[in-house]
Amino acid sequence: MAATPRPTAVSPTSPSSSAVIDPAKDLATLLRQVDPRRRRTDRVMRGVITGAFALAMLPLLSVAWTVVSHGVERFDLYFLSHSMRGVYGGIDAGGIYHAIVGTVEITLFATLISVPIGLLTAIYLVEYGRGPLARAVTFFVDVMTGIPSIVAGLFAYALFAVILGPGIRMGVVGSVALSVLMIPVVVRSSEEMLRLVPNELREAALALGVPRWLVVIKVVLRTAVAGIVTGVMIAVARVIGETAPLLITVGVADSINFNLFEGRMMTLPVYVYRQFQQGLIPCSADDASCIATITYDRAWAAALTLILLVMLLNLVARLVTRFFAPKTIS
Amino acid sequence: MAQRIDVKDLNIYYGDFRAVADVEMSVEPRSVTAFIGPSGCGKSTFLRTLNRMHEVIPGARVEGRVEIDGVDLYAPDVDPVAVRRQIGMVFQRPNPFPTMSIADNVLAGVRLNNRRISKGDAQDLVEQSLRGANLWNEVKDRLDRPGSGLSGGQQQRLCIARAIAVKPQVLLMDEPCSALDPISTLAIEDLISELKADYTIVIVTHNMQQAARVSDRTAFFNLAGQGQPGKLVEVDDTSVIFSAPREQATEDYISGRFG
Numbered sequence: 318m319a320a321t322p323r324p325t326a327v328s329p330t331s332p333s334s335s336a337v338i339d340p341a342k343d344l345a346t347l348l349r350q351v352d353p354r355r356r357r358t359d360r361v362m363r364g365v366i367t368g369a370f371a372l373a374m375l376p377l378l379s380v381a382w383t384v385v386s387h388g389v390e391r392f393d394l395y396f397l398s399h400s401m402r403g404v405y406g407g408i409d410a411g412g413i414y415h416a417i418v419g420t421v422e423i424t425l426f427a428t429l430i431s432v433p434i435g436l437l438t439a440i441y442l443v444e445y446g447r448g449p450l451a452r453a454v455t456f457f458v459d460v461m462t463g464i465p466s467i468v469a470g471l472f473a474y475a476l477f478a479v480i481l482g483p484g485i486r487m488g489v490v491g492s493v494a495l496s497v498l499m500i501p502v503v504v505r506s507s508e509e510m511l512r513l514v515p516n517e518l519r520e521a522a523l524a525l526g527v528p529r530w531l532v533v534i535k536v537v538l539r540t541a542v543a544g545i546v547t548g549v550m551i552a553v554a555r556v557i558g559e560t561a562p563l564l565i566t567v568g569v570a571d572s573i574n575f576n577l578f579e580g581r582m583m584t585l586p587v588y589v590y591r592q593f594q595q596g597l598i599p600c601s602a603d604d605a606s607c608i609a610t611i612t613y614d615r616a617w618a619a620a621l622t623l624i625l626l627v628m629l630l631n632l633v634a635r636l637v638t639r640f641f642a643p644k645t646i647s
Numbered sequence: 648m649a650q651r652i653d654v655k656d657l658n659i660y661y662g663d664f665r666a667v668a669d670v671e672m673s674v675e676p677r678s679v680t681a682f683i684g685p686s687g688c689g690k691s692t693f694l695r696t697l698n699r700m701h702e703v704i705p706g707a708r709v710e711g712r713v714e715i716d717g718v719d720l721y722a723p724d725v726d727p728v729a730v731r732r733q734i735g736m737v738f739q740r741p742n743p744f745p746t747m748s749i750a751d752n753v754l755a756g757v758r759l760n761n762r763r764i765s766k767g768d769a770q771d772l773v774e775q776s777l778r779g780a781n782l783w784n785e786v787k788d789r790l791d792r793p794g795s796g797l798s799g800g801q802q803q804r805l806c807i808a809r810a811i812a813v814k815p816q817v818l819l820m821d822e823p824c825s826a827l828d829p830i831s832t833l834a835i836e837d838l839i840s841e842l843k844a845d846y847t848i849v850i851v852t853h854n855m856q857q858a859a860r861v862s863d864r865t866a867f868f869n870l871a872g873q874g875q876p877g878k879l880v881e882v883d884d885t886s887v888i889f890s891a892p893r894e895q896a897t898e899d900y901i902s903g904r905f906g
Contacts, residue, residue: 532759
């Protein structure tokens with residue numbers, strides 16, 4: 318059966334098969350032929366894409382410029398190292414030290430809650446989860462992603478109000494509220510990163526007689542750690558600017574409070590909101606030291622600090638990523 | 648060291664689908680056994696049941712017995728992790744750990760199991776395993792460089808070094824040369840001939856010349872048809888399979904007349 322002769326099909330060189338007179342010359346013209354329609358579409362699409370990019374960059378640059386130009390005036394060491402204790406009216410004083418302390422502590426604690434829960438959930442979903450439970454977890458994570466931040470704040474407040482009585486305001490309540498917002502982001506990004514780890518690496522480790530849990534820790538997590546860190550940083554950046562949930566759970570304060578578990582704290586976004594809300598200071602004409610726009614200046618400087626904080630976090634994350642990234646040929 | 652494997656009445660399933668049916672064969676110690684057959688006939692699936700890697704896939708299961716030195720690998724009191732330490736595996740695509748250096752890749756079986764090893768012992772093990780895989784001379788000056796910087800053939804030999812570093816009794820190879828060029832393939836084949844002095848080797852290959860070159864015994868698997876389970880058609884000495892097979896199907900396959 319292998320010896321069946323091929324039917325002599327139309328050979329490309331046979332003169333009868335085509336109406337082309339000179340194939341060589343024809344090929345030359347074919348290769349040089351331009352398709353004006355395609356070329357035009359290419360130019361138009363190029364223009365559209367470049368335009369869209371410019372349009373997307375415009376607000377970004379504008380925001381950066383506005384915040385820097387407005388904020389840089391009051392942004393100095395004094396501003397960073399003093400609280401608002403005893404500051405009133407339009408006096409040339411006051412800073413955000415207490416708000417930086419609050420934001421850093423509350424966000425850090427929220428990360429401390431969210432990363433273990435989120436990462437373990439992602440590991441469950443990728444490495445172990447099968448069937449209806451895994452599908453339910455995925456569904457609820459999706460639902461959690463869409464929770465408005467004010468609802469997360471009310472939830473955290475209600476949770477602690479049940480235990481500690483109504484009117485409770487302290488840093489840890491804010492951390493819980495932020496972690497409600499953070500957990501789905503951490504789950505989603507970690508899940509994606511864990512799925513990117515090639516199955517071959519898991520099999521390679523299993524075939525060496527490594528137990529499943531060690532494969533997860535030492536191969537899967539180790540390979541994905543760079544991406545997971547990036548995901549966590551994105552989650553932090555997502556919640557560090559939250560205002561509404563912190564306003565209801567942590568409240569406002571003018572003094573420095575290091576204790577997450579007692580009393581109100583100030584945070585940067587809430588500080589910005591408060592300063593902006595106070596508006597222009599009615600200065601009397603003879604008071605030269607009174608600055609009418611001081612609240613706006615403080616708000617801008619605090620906003621600048623917030624942006625710089627996020628940038629700093631991103632920088633740290635990049636360093637961590639570079640350090641842990643899978644080694645390639647150097 | 649090397650052990651005999653006896654497979655008795657083995658059926659392999661993916662969920663409800665029976666992928667391989669009624670396999671009955673023995674693998675002799677200190678020899679190379681090659682599995683040949685068309686794609687999808689269950690060679691690799693069967694190979695993976697020999698060190699309980701098959702069940703890693705969700706829904707996959709096995710019925711029947713795989714005995715190594717008389718002990719059924721699928722007995723309820725047998726730990727699959729322990730099985731895999733005794734029966735190593737090399738995969739089709741070289742898969743060194745990208746986060747580890749060459750030396751750490753060789754030591755992966757030790758390090759990933761959290762076992763302590765002294766620096767001297769580690770160095771000895773790395774050298775001994777890399778020499779065993781014919782890779783020592785090529786990489787001895789860059790042991791701390793990432794394993795992913797090696798060529799494909801070197802990576803595959805690194806994977807073999809990694810597999811023999813845990814000192815298994817049996818080495819399973821799933822088309823180890825299919826992603827490699829002829830020179831690297833030759834290097835691996837030479838290595839297989841050397842390794843069979845110490846290990847029982849089972850190799851899946853699509854390359855019949857390779858099966859003829861490296862193996863002592865050859866098993867031919869075939870597929871009755873689409874959706875049907877794969878079956879072991881015959882297993883015999885390689886010289887017999889390639890010169891005077893008992894089954895017509897085997898002869899058709901090795902002479903290129905099939906389908």
